[in-house]
Amino acid sequence: MAFETYIAPNTAFIFGLDNVLYPEKDYLLQVYYLFSEFMEYSAQLNAQAITDFMQLEYAHHGSVNIFEKTAAKFDIQKKYKSNFLLLHENARLPLKLLLFQKILSFLQEILMDRKKIYLIISGNKLVQLNKIKQMEWHGLEHYLKAYFSQELEPSLTANSIDFVIDQNQLKKEEVLYVGSKLEDQEAAKKAGIEFLQVTKLL
Known part of the structure; x- marks a missing residue:
């Protein structure tokens, strides 16, 4: 029309x-990528594996409890949830939102x-x-x-x-x-x- x-x-x-x-996913998936990079730097975890898991989880179930699910999968300490939430507020995205x-x-x-x-x-x-x-x-x-x-x-x-x-x-x-x-x-x-x-x- x-x-x-x-x-x-x-x-x-x-x-x-x-x-x-x-599309909101364009923001969230970049935040998840940055969090994965942060976890590789802070806890020597595999950033690519975390990114892949979070992308798949988001595609199938959305963003609800995605930190908790990722933490359980990769044994991420609960203290990192504050970093995860803070990234939503201040992340500098690799790509502009269109x-x-x-x-x-x-x-x-x-x-x-x-x-x-x-x-x-x-x-x-x-x-x-x-x-x-x-x-x-x-x-x-x-x-x-x-x-x-x-x-x-x-x-x-x-x-x-x-x-x-x-x-x-x-x-x-x-x-x-x-x-x-x-x-x-x-x-x-x-x-x-x-x-x-x-x-x-x-």
Whole structure:
């Protein structure tokens, strides 16, 4: 479906971050690689073996408890969990994070029509900031206004969306929320704005 179908009836667009603007795995797999390198340096473990295990584990089961599973497999001491978590907040990635190509095109078309773009970013603020700093924005960063839902509530709710709408004096009937998760959809519905599943753009 042409982007104009979504752009024409709206004056403002709200986006999530992870798996909306870019694939989250691109960040996590680089963090896992850096952790593996750290463990080779600190505990003389095989970095490649750890990287391979974490990549496979993530592909099959996601990121939940991935440190614990890796620690059990390679006999990694629990004290290293703090290093693992810290890497999520301050890792300097080998490769920049790239926006989904179709999302980049969508954002560019929105701006060409002189319409507003906002981000409501869920999750740990330090981790999310680290991602944002290492994205290839193609100059778009100058035209985006970002809000961290964690500063308003523990997780994304309609209140977070209402805050952005009120702060920027937006009309709900002219706002489109682009997200990927069920909680995004539920929050948008409760806030009274239209929701678009990002997969329809990809």
